[in-house]
Amino acid sequence: AQTVTQSQPEMSVQEAETVTLSCTYDTSESDYYLFWYKQPPSRQMILVIRQEAYKQQNATENRFSVNFQKAAKSFSLKISDSQLGDAAMYFCAYRRVGGGADGLTFGKGTHLIIQP
């Protein structure tokens, strides 16, 4: 079974600075997807960024980028120029390809605090 580990229960960063959230995973599959989801206090699950394992290039979405290290099974999220609206729970998730009906496997989340 796949597992996803987020070792930082809580992170704090000053507004406008850069923060990196860590995620490691364990799988025997060679092809899969990795995701970062944001969950603000509204409870809504918002997809931040997605990485396909067969792509070597790291995904980027505006101020959000990932450092995907397939051999190390590591998938960290970097948020640049942090804004107050970035404050939320962040979940790392894994989904296998080809019959991934068994859904996403989530980490336990990192609570990100933005200090004004």
Place this chain on the structure above:
Amino acid sequence: NAGVTQTPKFQVLKTGQSMTLQCAQDMNHEYMSWYRQDPGMGLRLIHYSVGAGITDQGEVPNGYNVSRSTTEDFPLRLLSAAPSQTSVYFCASSYRVGRHNEKLFFGSGTQLSVL
């Protein structure tokens, strides 16, 4: 375009009561699923469906039933609620499952408390 709609948003039950959490999507998605989120935990898959008439169990299916009579609807039934089922429940859908799977669309969640 409403996306994924969950009702109710909040519910309080007594132990032993039954209820159905509703989930509807208007995007003609083949795949629908239910997750629960407990404090300090990520979301865990309860049940899923890859099309009308087809359902299967996820990681934590005990105490829950599902059915998929239409493409649009995927209700989650608690037959005899227990305090351990106190959680936030999310419904999610996507166009199809497979290599070209679209992103998962989540509903806004149902906060359920069982006393």
